[in-house]
Amino acid sequence: MKRTPLHAQHLELDARMGEFGGWDMPIQYAGILQEHEQTRARASVFDICHMGEFELSGPTALQDLAKLLTCNIRTLEAGQVRYGFMLNDAGGVIDDLTCYRFAADRFMLVVNAGTAEKDLEWLQGHVSSGTRLVDRSAELAKLDVQGPLADEVLGAVLDGPLPTLGYFRFRTLENGRIISRTGYTGERGYEIYLPASAASNLWNKLVAHPLCEPGGLGARDTLRLEMGYSLYGHELSEARSPVATSRGMFIDMEKDFIGKAAVQTDLENPKVYLVGLKFDSKRAARAHDTVWSGGEQIGEVTSGSLAPSLGVAVAMAFVEAKHALIGSELQVEIRNKKFPATVVELPFYKNGTARLPGNRRRMD
Numbered sequence: 001m002k003r004t005p006l007h008a009q010h011l012e013l014d015a016r017m018g019e020f021g022g023w024d025m026p027i028q029y030a031g032i033l034q035e036h037e038q039t040r041a042r043a044s045v046f047d048i049c050h051m052g053e054f055e056l057s058g059p060t061a062l063q064d065l066a067k068l069l070t071c072n073i074r075t076l077e078a079g080q081v082r083y084g085f086m087l088n089d090a091g092g093v094i095d096d097l098t099c100y101r102f103a104a105d106r107f108m109l110v111v112n113a114g115t116a117e118k119d120l121e122w123l124q125g126h127v128s129s130g131t132r133l134v135d136r137s138a139e140l141a142k143l144d145v146q147g148p149l150a151d152e153v154l155g156a157v158l159d160g161p162l163p164t165l166g167y168f169r170f171r172t173l174e175n176g177r178i179i180s181r182t183g184y185t186g187e188r189g190y191e192i193y194l195p196a197s198a199a200s201n202l203w204n205k206l207v208a209h210p211l212c213e214p215g216g217l218g219a220r221d222t223l224r225l226e227m228g229y230s231l232y233g234h235e236l237s238e239a240r241s242p243v244a245t246s247r248g249m250f251i252d253m254e255k256d257f258i259g260k261a262a263v264q265t266d267l268e269n270p271k272v273y274l275v276g277l278k279f280d281s282k283r284a285a286r287a288h289d290t291v292w293s294g295g296e297q298i299g300e301v302t303s304g305s306l307a308p309s310l311g312v313a314v315a316m317a318f319v320e321a322k323h324a325l326i327g328s329e330l331q332v333e334i335r336n337k338k339f340p341a342t343v344v345e346l347p348f349y350k351n352g353t354a355r356l357p358g359n360r361r362r363m364d
Contacts, residue, residue, distance in 0.1 A: 004049035005141050005199040013207075013214060020217055021114030023050040028216040035219035036308045039185055043147030044215035045206040048191070049199060052116030052137040054123060057106040060130035065107060068126060069099060070242065070263070072252040076101045081168045081182055084250050085242045086119065091262025092238035095119050096230065098182060100170055108136075112232045126258070141199035145206060146189035146215070146223075148353040153212045154190055157205040165190075167355055185223040186352030225314065226307050228276055228346030234287060234302045235274055235316060241266045244318060245274045272299065273324040276348055277332065277341040279313040282306050285332045285339075291317050292331040292338060298323050301332060307348055314348045315341070 001024040010017065015026035026047060028035060038044050056065060066073045071084030078101050086094045095115040100108040111119045120135055127133050145154055155162040163171045163179065170180030176194075183189035194202060206212050221231070230236050230245050241259065242251065243266035251263060277285070285304035290297050299319030307314045315332065323330065326345055331338040 002050070004047055005196045006047045006049060006203050009200060009203055009207075010047070010214075015214070015216060018217075021050060021112065023113055025050060026214070026216040028218045029214050032216070032218040032222060033308050035213065035215045036222050038213045039147045039187055039215055039219060039223055040309055041148070043145055043149045043153045043209075043212045044219070045203065045212055046144040046146065046215045046217075046220055047203070048142040048144050049140075049196070050113040051142055052109075052111040052113065052119065052135070053140050053142075053193070054109045054111065054120060055107070055134045055136055056109065056123075056127065056131055057134075058131045059105060060128040061105050061107055061132075064127045064131050065099065066255060067257055068123070069097075070251040070257055070259075071099070072255070073099065073101075073107075074255075078103055079169055079171060081170055081180055083168075083182075085236075085246075086122065087241070087257070087259030087263070088122075088238060089258060090238075091241035091259035091266070093232070093236045093240075093242050094122055094238060096232055096236055096242070100178075100180070102172070110142075115232060139196055140193050141196045143192045143194075143199065143202060143206070144184070144189060145192070145212070146183055146185045147187050147212075148356075149211050150187070150189050153206065153209050154192075156209060157202070166357075183354050184220065184227075184229060186227040186347065186349060186354050187223075188353040188356055221303075222305050222308060225303050225305050225316070226309055226347065226349035227352065228316065228348060230274070230316075231303060240272075243267055243270060244272050247273065270321045272318045273321050274302070274316055275319055275324050275343045276346040277301075277304075277315045277317055277330065278310075278344045278348065279315075279332075279339060279341050281339065282311070282313050283334060283339055284313040285315040285317075285334050285341075289315075290333045291319050291341075292333060293323050293328075298330070309349045309351075316346075319343075 165181040178193040289301040291299035304315030328343040
């Protein structure tokens, strides 16, 4: 398995390690529940160095990305980030990603670890000769600081003042590091891109801060599930278009893009939708557990877990479109026993601080 520049630090912290996307990654340190609560109440730092970064520049970079991605790239401003999908010819999702715009002719794509190699191959086969494509994944490290007190933590450890950033905005600092504010947890947070050789020093400073603790992929998964965020390989894959998960969001149908015909068909005649399911108990469903309405199987769970912030189990599932209405009472078969579940509006957790301006503590 591949290792991030912080692998030694994880072992020193007695992290429980495991494979993710071909990488040996920290699953948990003190424990998933503790790390989840730490992120909701204070701040956590996550090693996200396994993700890929591709830079595209040149006179045809904009038109290439407009064709490659579902989101609107032309209205993206310098210093802005946008989320979207990269599709194959049949409309299946090759990857979901974020696009950073540095200038009129310079962009960066941040992609998932498990799909990075096929993403790069797809890009290489679809960019114009006037577009320069550079894989910066090996040279860049990425640390995510997430939590309502992320401003306070980063303000204390960065070399220089923490810049004021709007949601889904970024800035290049004087030392060349890139800092953005997007997040995957629902809490206020930042991503710091820096040379891989400098990652250990920043990690150590963050972990030493009294308000910040290391977070593993286990807590990152429960945090994203509470927010109803899709995970590639669970809610997203090449098996279907993104319409079932996004219901048309992050897709600009006013432009041409690869896979558009299949997307249009799914928009006009949706067969399944991704829904949130909330249980009355802590009995958690898992991926591939079946969803039922009466005696009819009408879907399948994609992700499920106890929601630590809510004290009950939740899940996301693809179900037939006619059963996707909020309030629908369904059943999920878990280990040969059916449990009642209600279709609820996403996100499950609604008290996150991600969109709050400035360094504001959440008032519980």
